[in-house]
Amino acid sequence: MKLQITNLSKTYPNGVQALKNVSLFIPNGMYGLLGPNGAGKSTLMRILATLQEPDQGEVHLDTIDVVKQKEEVRKTLGYLPQEFGVYPKVSAENLLDHFAILKGIISRSARKEVVEALLRQTNLWDVRKQKLGGYSGGMRQRFGVAVALLGNPKLMIVDEPTAGLDPAERVRFLNLLSELGENSVVILSTHIVEDVSELCTRMAIINKGEILHEVEPLKAMQRLKGKIWQKIIEKSALPQMEHEYTIISTKLLSGRTVVHVYSEEVPGDFDLVQPDLEDVYFSTMAGHIGNRKTAVA
DSSP states (O other): OOEEEEEEEEEOTTSOEEEEEEEEEEOSEEEEEEOOTTSSHHHHHHHHTTSSOOSEEEEEETTEETTTOHHHHHHTEEEEOSSOOOOTTSBHHHHHHHHHHHTTOOOHHHHHHHHHHHHHHTTOGGGTTSBGGGOOHHHHHHHHHHHHTTTOOSEEEEESTTTTOOHHHHHHHHHHHHHHTTTSEEEEEESOHHHHHHHOSEEEEEETTEEEEEEOHHHHHHHTTTSEEEEEEOGGGHHHHHHHSOEEEEEEETTEEEEEEEOSSOOSSOEEOOOOHHHHHHHHHTTSSSOSSSOOO
């Protein structure tokens, strides 16, 4: 199973161009779509999920035309949007059974088997009788995955799945997603670099509706070796530092500021550091690596 996106564009009535000639090839497995809020990620996810029409461009899931054959896509689609509603006074077991009927699983025995299997897979079996209104954020996200998995989808779209989760729930949720990527195309849309770093073998960075960089995370980090430098400074020294160097990111550490600089030569009194995916992301956003017109491997 593979997904081919070609020259996809979308402009909203208010003039905002959410997507600009986006082209991507997404193979089987976990694929990360990384970008800031407002980058165009959710618009792209909604088009792939057949919930929005592009202005131009094509999308093919193997031989299925995603734009023109929406019903065919929906037969093999699992979609977990950034925000989804649940009926707070209904148990997880009963609501999942209801969604199974809507998915076309009519046989009561078959439905019972599927519902049990999915609740066990998402680690919700022991709380299946509990009303969804009493679920934590992570439990609701896992229930959303259970709904999305009905019908064994070959295309799974997950939009900002770990936003608001505590660390323990986040780990459980990411472990669940990693299992799904073994048999399907799973697209993880997020602004959290760690999610992509831990899960995805390929990724694209998007901003202002354009694909800036498409790459394998490990290769991208290797290509930055020798180019990322770090220095710990007092916060008051940051304005002068920004004037003198190409700073790609800053973060606080015990009241002081950790500065990362992109430079192909030794920039001065800095320490060379091993690049991580955050460095890839910020270097791309700053225009030092990647290609703003065509995706590159």
